[in-house]
Amino acid sequence: xxxxxxxxxxxxxxxxxxxxxxxxxxxxxxxxxxxxxxxxxxxxxxxxxxxxxxxxxxxxxxxxxxxxxxxxxxxxxxxxxxxxxxxxxxxxxxxxxxxxxxxxxxxxxxxxxxxxxxxxxxxxxxxxxxxxxxxxxxxxxxxxxxxxxxxxxxxxxxxxxxxxxxxxxxxxxxxxxxxxxxxxxxxxxxxxxxxxxxxxxxxxxxxxxxxxxxxxxxxxxxxxxxxxxxxxxxxxxxxxxxxxxxxxxxxxxxxxxxxxxxxxxxxxxxxxxxxxxxxxxxxxxxxxxxxxxxxxxxxxxxxxxxxxxxxxxxxxxxxxxxxxxxxx
Amino acid sequence: xxxxxxxxxxxxxxxxxxxxxxxxxxxxxxxxxxxxxxxxxxxxxxxxxxxxxxxxxxxxxxxxxxxxxxxxxxxxxxxxxxxxxxxxxxxxxxxxxxxxxxxxxxxxxxxxxxxxxxxxxxxxxxxxxxxxxxxxxxxxxxxxxxxxxxxxxxxxxxxxxxxxxxxxxxxxxxxxxxxxxxxxxxxxxxxxxxxxxxxxxxxxxxxxxxxxxxxxxxxxxxxxxxxxxxxxxxxxxxxxxxxxxxxxxxxxxxxxxxxxxxxxxxxxxxxxxxxxxxxxxxxxxxxxxxxxxxxxxxxxxxxxxxxxxxxxxxxxxxxxxxxxxxxxxxxxxxxxxxxxxxxxxxxxxxxxxxxxxxxxxxxxxxxxxxxxxxxxxxxxxxxxxxxxxxxxxxxxxxxxxxxxxxxxxxxxxxxxxxxxxxxxxxxxxxxxxxxxxxxxxxxxxxxxxxxxxxxxxxxx
Numbered sequence: 001x002x003x004x005x006x007x008x009x010x011x012x013x014x015x016x017x018x019x020x021x022x023x024x025x026x027x028x029x030x031x032x033x034x035x036x037x038x039x040x041x042x043x044x045x046x047x048x049x050x051x052x053x054x055x056x057x058x059x060x061x062x063x064x065x066x067x068x069x070x071x072x073x074x075x076x077x078x079x080x081x082x083x084x085x086x087x088x089x090x091x092x093x094x095x096x097x098x099x100x101x102x103x104x105x106x107x108x109x110x111x112x113x114x115x116x117x118x119x120x121x122x123x124x125x126x127x128x129x130x131x132x133x134x135x136x137x138x139x140x141x142x143x144x145x146x147x148x149x150x151x152x153x154x155x156x157x158x159x160x161x162x163x164x165x166x167x168x169x170x171x172x173x174x175x176x177x178x179x180x181x182x183x184x185x186x187x188x189x190x191x192x193x194x195x196x197x198x199x200x201x202x203x204x205x206x207x208x209x210x211x212x213x214x215x216x217x218x219x220x221x222x223x224x225x226x227x228x229x230x231x232x233x234x235x236x237x238x239x240x241x242x243x244x245x246x247x248x249x250x251x252x253x254x255x256x257x258x259x260x261x262x263x264x265x266x267x268x269x270x271x272x273x274x275x276x277x278x279x280x281x282x283x284x285x286x287x288x289x290x291x292x293x294x295x296x297x298x299x300x301x302x303x304x305x306x307x308x309x310x311x312x313x314x315x316x317x318x319x320x321x322x323x324x325x326x327x328x
Numbered sequence: 329x330x331x332x333x334x335x336x337x338x339x340x341x342x343x344x345x346x347x348x349x350x351x352x353x354x355x356x357x358x359x360x361x362x363x364x365x366x367x368x369x370x371x372x373x374x375x376x377x378x379x380x381x382x383x384x385x386x387x388x389x390x391x392x393x394x395x396x397x398x399x400x401x402x403x404x405x406x407x408x409x410x411x412x413x414x415x416x417x418x419x420x421x422x423x424x425x426x427x428x429x430x431x432x433x434x435x436x437x438x439x440x441x442x443x444x445x446x447x448x449x450x451x452x453x454x455x456x457x458x459x460x461x462x463x464x465x466x467x468x469x470x471x472x473x474x475x476x477x478x479x480x481x482x483x484x485x486x487x488x489x490x491x492x493x494x495x496x497x498x499x500x501x502x503x504x505x506x507x508x509x510x511x512x513x514x515x516x517x518x519x520x521x522x523x524x525x526x527x528x529x530x531x532x533x534x535x536x537x538x539x540x541x542x543x544x545x546x547x548x549x550x551x552x553x554x555x556x557x558x559x560x561x562x563x564x565x566x567x568x569x570x571x572x573x574x575x576x577x578x579x580x581x582x583x584x585x586x587x588x589x590x591x592x593x594x595x596x597x598x599x600x601x602x603x604x605x606x607x608x609x610x611x612x613x614x615x616x617x618x619x620x621x622x623x624x625x626x627x628x629x630x631x632x633x634x635x636x637x638x639x640x641x642x643x644x645x646x647x648x649x650x651x652x653x654x655x656x657x658x659x660x661x662x663x664x665x666x667x668x669x670x671x672x673x674x675x676x677x678x679x680x681x682x683x684x685x686x687x688x689x690x691x692x693x694x695x696x697x698x699x700x701x702x703x704x705x706x707x708x709x710x711x712x713x714x715x716x717x718x719x720x721x722x723x724x725x726x727x728x729x730x731x732x733x734x735x736x737x738x739x740x741x742x743x744x745x746x747x748x749x750x751x752x753x754x755x756x757x758x759x760x761x762x763x764x765x766x767x768x769x770x771x772x773x774x775x776x777x778x779x780x781x782x783x784x785x786x787x788x
Contacts, residue, residue, distance in 0.1 A: 221765065221774055257765055257772035259585060259659065259692040300774075319777040323770065 025052050025071040026078045038151060041216075042087025042251045043120045045075055049091050050116035053109055060105065061095075068092050082217040082225050082264070082295070086254040091116060093326060126249040126309035131156040133307050134212065134247065140165045142209045145201070145237075148173035148227040149181040150214020152247045158189055167192040169204055173227055175292060201233050205240040215248040218308075220257040220322055222300030222315025224248075225264055228293045234302035243304040250310045253322055264297040441751060444716050463498065465491040466518045470525035476721070479627065481665050481701060482571060482599045485531040488522065489567060492539060493560050500552075507555050508546040515540075527715050530666035530674075531701045538566055570700040574769035578696050579604040582661060582767050585694070588614040590658040593686075595620045595647075596676040597627035598663020600696045602634060605661075609640050616641040618653055622678045624721040624752055647678050650685055660686045664697035664766075670706045671760030671775035673697070674713070677753050683762035692764040699768050699781050710756040717752035 028048035033039055039047075052071050058064045072088035094115070100108050134156040138144065144166055146153050160166055168186050172195060173179040179195060186193035196204055211233055217225040224230060224246045237244040258264045300315035310321060462470075469491045472478045478487050492515065499514055501507045519536060522528070528536075542562045546555050582604045586592065592615055594601050605617060617640055621628025628644065636642045645653060660682060666674045673679075673695050686693040707713060723736050731737055760775035770781060 220772060255771055257774075259694075259764065262587070263585075316774065316776045319774050320780050323773055323777050323780045324783065326771070 023052050023055055025049065025074055028052065029075055029078070029084075038124070039120075040151065040249070040252075041079070041081050041083035042090070043123055045072075045084045045087035046091045046116055046251075047120055048075065049088065050113045050120075053095075053116075054113040056109075058109070061108075064109070065092070065096060068095060082254060082256070083252060085256075086217050086252050089255065090251055094119075123249060123251055126251075127152045127155045128159070129309045130247050130249065130307050131159040133312055134245070135160050135163060137243075137245070137305075138164055138166060138210065142166050143169060143207055145169045145171075145196075145204070145208040145211045145233070145242075146182060147171050147179070147211075147213045147230050147233055148176070149178035149185075150226075150247070152249065153212055153214045154182065154185055156212065156247060157186060157191060161189060161191045167194070169194050169196050169208060171196050171198050171201060171229060171233070173229055174198055176227075178227070198229055198232075201229075202236045202240075205236050205242060208237075208240075208242055211237045211242055211244045213244075213246055215246050215252055216295055217252050217254040217256070218246060218248045218306055218318055219253075219297075220255050220319050222303065222306075222318045223258065224298040224303055224306075225254075225258075225295050226298065228296045231296040231298040231302075234298045238302045244302060245305050245307055246298075246303050247307045250308050250321075253308075253318060253325075255322055255326060258297050261293075261297055264295060265293055441711075441716065441753075444714055444753075461517050462521050463491075463495045463518060465494040466521055470522050473522065473526040476526075476625075476718075479625070480597070480599055481529045481531040481663075482698075484529050485535050486567065486571065488532050489535055489539075489563055492518070492536075493563055496556055496559055499556070506548050507550075507552060508544050508548065511543050512540055515543075530703050534700050534703070535566065535570075539563060571698060574698040574700070575600050575603055577769040578698065578767050579607050581772055582694065582696055583608045583611065583613070585659065585692075585767075585772075586613050586615055587658075590615040591618060591656050592616070593618045593620060593653075593657040593660045593682070593691075594631070595628070595660075595662045595679055595682045596622070596625065597631040598661075598696065600698070601661045601663050602631055604696060605635060605640060606638055609638055616643070618643045618645065618657065620645055620647055620650055620653075620678075620682060622647040622676075624717055624724060625676070625754070626725060627676070647681065650682060654685050654689050654691070657686070657689075657691050660691060660693045661696055661767075662694075664695050664701060665755055667695075667697055667699070667702045667766065667778050667781075668707045668757075669702075669704045669779045670708070671763070671778050672707050673758045673760075673763060673766070673775070674707060674710075674755050675758060677710075677756045680710070680756045680758045680762070683758045687762045693762060694765050694767055694772075695758075695763060695775075696767045699770060699785065702778060702781050704779075704782065707757055710753065714756075715754045717754050722750045722752055 025048050028051045029044050032044040032047040033041075049068060049071055052067070053064065056064075056067065058067055068088075069092070072085075072092060075084050075088060095112055098108065098112055098115075100111065103111075130152055138160050142164070144157065144160075146157075146168065148171065157166070157168060168182070168191050170179045170182045170186075170193060183193045183195050213224070213226055213230050213233065215224050215226050219225060224234075226246070234244045256263070300318075303315050306313045306315065306318055313321065469478075469487055472487070473484065478484055495515065495518055496511065499507075499511060501510055519528075522532075539559075539562075542559055546559070550558065578600055582601075586608050590613075592605065594605070594617060608615065617635055619628045619632045619635070619642060621632075621644065623646075632642055632644045643653065662675060662679055662682065664673045664675045668674065675695070683693050705713075723731070723734075726734075726736070763775040765772045766775055766778060768781070
């Protein structure tokens with residue numbers, strides 16, 4: 001959360017296995033996550049891809065891009081989380097633009113891998129940057145409403161707590177109930193925290209001063225992809241005229257442009273499902289089908305600001321940043 | 329065309345010489361009197377001289393052809409074309425004519441739209457310029473533009489570029505000058521001629537500007553034929569990159585947004601939307617299309633025939649019927665004439681209505697447009713920059729019973745309508761708030777990011 005170890009020494013799982021073509025990028029990804037629990041999905045993806053490159057014997061840029069592309073596909077099949085997709089796109093874009101004709105390809109590969117790892121190291125400081133930006137938007141005695149568990153929001157809350165008096169409401173975020181984790185961590189740090197039913201967001205909104213949520217991705221339209229319930233919270237906040245802030249590191253910016261919830265579900269469902277509820281006591285034998293997505297898409301007009309390491313952006317600004325970054 | 333045509337740019341006061349030799353009939357005398365009165369009134373403070381509409385109308389009478397849809401002879405923005413022509417029919421026994429007071433009043437009546445200029449037409453083309461200077465390819469193109477045989481931003485731009493390539497190939501550098509300076513001077517009257525045929529589209533303007541940049545970048549040391557080859561290949565590259573390849577990227581991005589079972593709505597006829605729908609169907613996507621169309625251009629009919637011959641299930645309706653079908657629609661894809669820095673999009677008149685209706689029904693409204701149609705101009709409404717369709721197109725394609733009811737072909741005085749002005753702007757502006765996204769070759773972007781396109785392109 002706060003200060004994570006600055007050096008990531010390549011663990012054995014990240015060094016490639018001798019059988020080159022069979023480098024398991026999925027294993028590398030999981031290993032990266034296990035090695036550092038604070039690592040977010042996009043960064044772990046980047047590390048896995050870097051590891052794949054460093055161990056490979058690819059000789060040309062074209063081959064490299066092809067190999068990257070197939071590795072990204074494998075990663076996304078493993079966990080179809082939009083964060084992974086964002087990290088893959090970012091790294092692939094970087095490699096495609098990388099030009100260094102002064103040295104031979106082996107050196108270029110080494111340089112690419114080093115830059116990838118350096119980026120991940122620097123990116124670990126992004127959460128602290130975002131927390132500092134958020135600090136100035138909160139005053140004493142503020143009540144902050146948040147959703148589920150987000151590491152960047154957690155870091156922001158802890159930093160704000162050091163400087164100001166705040167209290168926190170957090171939604172349970174069923175079915176994963178990650179809101180409880182936020183509550184435990186806040187209480188342990190001394191922040192008064194209240195757990196709120198998912199359906200009670202409208203009930204509490206009048207007591208709340210500001211809503212802050214994390215993100216799995218921020219998309220081209222300026223909208224937000226986050227744990228299911230964020231869209232609902234944003235709608236309620238908009239109606240109640242409370243600011244709704246999305247906290248997102250810049251590597252989570254994604255060029256997807258969803259037109260509807262289903263666009264996001266196909267791109268990003270990390271574990272959502274249709275499943276049946278356990279049958280009730282009255283003995284119903286047939287269980288009804290259930291819609292239980294993992295993420296939803298919050299429309300850009302509902303978001304007041306996106307707090308990011310590149311600055312505080314309006315939803316329009318996200319697209320302008322993406323257009324200028326990806327079209328160099 | 330008879331020699332009786334005087335230059336249309338002549339002011340109403342410089343009317344053709346009075347038929348002194350002929351005995352003036354009463355009608356002719358009256359017409360002469362009115363002409364003088366109009367000339368006085370026109371000089372007294374009306375707008376700068378406008379091309380009088382009489383010569384073409386006189387021609388119309390002389391040639392005895394009724395206005396066919398494919399050869400609009402606009403009577404001017406007043407739409408008094410047929411009416412004014414009929415009025416002069418008794419007077420224009422000879423080939424001379426001039427704007428009557430009624431017609432001048434009509435021109436003044438539409439002052440609010442007069443900054444669009446009166447619609448051009450084929451008749452004015454050849455008479456206002458030394459046609460010897462104009463390359464035959466350009467002459468042909470001008471005629472096609474004026475008669476609306478080539479419509480659509482992409483089509484016009486491509487046709488212009490092909491014609492300019494021909495002009496460049498036929499060009500010979502004069503002794504005392506260099507190609508990179510003289511060629512631009514040589515092209516200027518050609519382009520002016522095209523503009524006089526029909527106002528330039530933003531796509532044409534951007535392309536021509538780029539060509540001029542290529543020309544001025546020519547090295548002086550290059551032999552003439554090599555320079556011409558280079559220019560032509562640069563033009564080809566521009567077409568390939570900015571139009572053809574861009575269309576392919578746009579098509580694949582747009583297709584990724586189509587899901588099986590979608591009902592796609594489109595308006596009028598966009599070349600890139602047409603390509604996209606045909607390719608989506610080829611790829612096996614299951615969808616149906618609603619083509620919304622509007623008069624006077626009725627371009628949707630052609631799109632409908634192309635799509636339905638490919639096998640796509642289509643529905644066709646006119647714009648007023650949009651409200652009845654909108655509830656079935658999943659997505660709207662339309663094309664554009666130009667993209668503006670403030671995120672607004674100029675497209676065929678009626679597009680803004682489709683956008684508004686789609687928005688109120690929370691239906692995604694997507695514009696498919698290549699970035700070469702981007703202009704840094706900020707446009708806030710449909711009035712500042714627009715083009716009027718020739719008035720005769722308003723009456724084109726009408727069934728004969730309706731024509732009889734409206735007495736459109738009636739040449740008597742009784743059938744005239746001096747107080748009726750026909751107005752048919754060709755474009756309208758869709759504000760960024762109604763647009764969900766713009767699909768360009770640089771990705772699917774929200775309209776407010778359009779202004780960043782040239783910055784990103786400059787870095788490439």
